[in-house]
Amino acid sequence: MKAIRIHEHGGPVQLAIDDIAEPGAPGVGEVKVKVEAMALNHLNLWVLNGMPHIKQDLPFIMGSDAAGEVVEVGQGVDSVVVGDRVILCPIEFDPTSPEALAGEHSMGKGFRMRGEHVNGFDSEYTLVKEYAVRKIADTVSYPDAAAYGVIFLTAWRMLASRARILPGETVLIHGIGGGVSIAALKIANLMGARVIVTSGQKWKIDAAERAGAVAGINYKTEDVAARCYELTGKQGVDVVVDSVGGSTWPISVKTVKPGGRIVTCGATAGNDPPADLVRIFWKQITIMGSTMGNMREFTQVVELLNQGKLAAPIDKVFKIEEVRFAYEHLKGEDQFGKVVLEWS
Template sequence: GEYENQVRPLHIIGEHSSGFAAEYVVVPAKNCVKIPPGISYQDAAAAGLVYVTAWHSLITRGGLQAGEDVLIVGAGGGVNSASIQIARLAGAGKIYVVGSNAEKCRTAEELGADVTINREETDNWSKDLFKLTNKRGVDVVVDNVGKATLPLSMRAVRPGGRILIVGGTTGYDATINLAQLFYYHIAIIGSTMGTHHDYETVMNLVFQNRLNAVVGKVFPLTEARQAHETLENFDTFGKVVLDLS
């Protein structure tokens, strides 16, 4: 009838919605996708939002082209770890990643980063990046750290390059030099989440194992508080997943 459960034939479904830390949620059927055999609940949950966000920023809005060099500021976050893989899949030239420690830099390299810069070993990573690119800068910067890093990202991008922003973990009230912005023709492109087409595209790539979910830690639902503390302390690489089983 008119109110028949349209998702029943899918058996296993996945979605992201407000109030996610619950055993039951109600979502539009059109936003659900079937999880194929061989893909775990944890991987499917970890992939959805961050890959959509990263794809929409890098590909749909940012227009990343094959051969372009990319800098990703921050190695461990879900969107940034997804961005490394998407940039590699899109045929990026060199992928540079700024990480907060040696362990996160190593993991970023395993995901596809060509060059990593450990913040523990430098006073100014934008200067290091500038030297690594022979004083050219990169074509695209992914900076979701925000206030603490945007001025450095402005110096790391080449003239005519793009800075892509989907968040600001250190704050949203960043200060930049507007003269630098217009003099060097720098484009700052913001976005959030993505379209239904982005969602279908990236989940198909995940289901084909062309993109791989990065699961940092898994907690049972009863330990949701500890999961949030892990996120707040940046004590993981990739996504934190709540297991409802």
């Protein structure tokens, strides 16, 4: 079978379409899936370039988002059958860990990600644990499902489980245009919140407003904190969704209202900004970290996908032979939504 692999770290030129052995029969509690579509995340770029704190065994199969058809099931599998159309979750965990037993699968010692810590989904066939497979409705295409998983699970945990946003609250989302930020916008809208977004590109702000944001702020030409106070009657926002870090962090701390919440899932612009402790304790801000999600949350977001209540916007679909162009497109940050790869 074919697989997208890297043999060394670097730019998109390192991506190769290799012929490798197809995985054998699934073991106990495993499912074999014929992968039909895959999606890229910024995580792919970090893995491609090399991550100082995580070492991949090379050659390494890329990819953390995929959807396809069940072709074989292992002993004990009863939630799916051959022929089912499914979405895959990249989470693996130690089911005996205290965290997993408590239902917090992304917090346990054995937590790891396909496509980051171990080989990913970007191959024609893959084996996956039964707990990480969910059926998708016939109305959901494979590209739509592949584009959905990581970003909506991440954003759902941030907003529904961690920040617990309420109808009528105002949410500030930094850096609209990326997958997680768009998913957060859609989820916040679904939950009845008012959403303000930021971007350095007007066309992305316009797209976000068409998607339901009440306002957009160009951080290159406007004072984000001052504009947020203007938009909230000088109250500040209830919740900040910050997956950017770096220069956005002081803005987040300054903009959130007294007693408000900041939830963070990433630090693409820097992981060590000034903490601004005085504002944090004086305003009594709650700061929450969030990583991926658990299996209960994955079930919840897939149900919303199947019901047609949430969907991932797809920016562009590439054929597998165009994988290097797909990564270059992702690097350019001129997309609004997900970049998808298809085998056929």
